[in-house]
Amino acid sequence: MDAGMEHNAIRREAPVAGKPDPVTTGLQRLFAAIADEPIPDEFLKLLDEIDSRGKGTTQ
Secondary structure (H helix, E strand, O other): OOHHHHHHOOOOOOOOOOOOOHHHHHHHHHHHHHHOOOOOHHHHHHHHHHHHHHOOOOO
16 A cells, blocks of 8 residues: 555454444445335336346237
8 A cells, every 4th residue: 555545544443342343233224224125116117128028028
């Protein structure tokens, strides 16, 4: 790493056993919130159209 990049490096404490890492916890919460969202109907329709084209048929 050159001297310029070292100045801007993000420093984090090493994880402590038994203590949750706040970054990991935040990312897990974000993923869970996104995974729980319903898939929009328009996107499902688009996927169906793509599947149909791949099989050689059209709707």
